[in-house]
Amino acid sequence: MTIGSARAELAALAIADRPERWSSLGFTVADGRIVLGSVGVVLDGAGHGITGWTLRHADGAAGGVDGLATTTTSAPAPDPVEHPNRALGIDQVVVVTPDFDRTAAALEHAAMPLRRIRDGGGFRQGFRRLGPAILELVEAPTAPATAFWGLVIVVPDLAALGQRLAPHLGEARDAVQPGRHIAALGREAGLGTRVAFMDPD
Secondary structure, eight states: OOTTOOOOEEEEEEEOSOHHHHHTTTOOOBTTEEEETTEEEEEOOSSSSEEEEEEESOGGGTTOBTTBOEEEOOOOOOOOOOOTTOOOEEEEEEEEESOHHHHHHHHHHTTOOOOEEEEOSSSEEEEEEETTEEEEEEEOTTOSSOEEEEEEEEOSOHHHHHHHHTTSBOOOEEOSSTTOEEEEBOGGGOOSSEEEEEOOO
16 A cells, blocks of 8 residues: 555445345335445345445455455445434444455555454454444455455444344344444344444444
């Protein structure tokens, strides 16, 4: 990354889920698209789970980052949208890799510099700020390839969301971030994407 250059920002995600699945969970969906904070989410792509991302200020990332399908944009962020489930935005996007150092170097080259590394107990977690969201890179030696694993969405009230999404939302537990809590959405909710919800920072 060139010193003084802009850091990459998350602009959008492509997710291979049917729009009605997300709508049933309380997200506002319009023309197959969701807006979470300042990040667009395009639904109904081919494949499974998160299939790609779009970045700003990351021209060197066009075509892919260590196997992650990547496009770039200079378009401005969309206006925020209100959701019945009160989702505020994306807190984290999680990527797994069998080669932590290789993927970390590719991210650095694409204007996504390392912010910190955490020992997860036998594996490393690397964190990078991508504008409105955090990228969490998780070391997974048995993973077949670098891939998107899931995302964490911020909501103002986990307890209220749990009542709305019962029985699909798991019990809230302490998050890695001090003072915050996280709850995972069960696979029976019908999403092909791993999703968790977290209270605000």
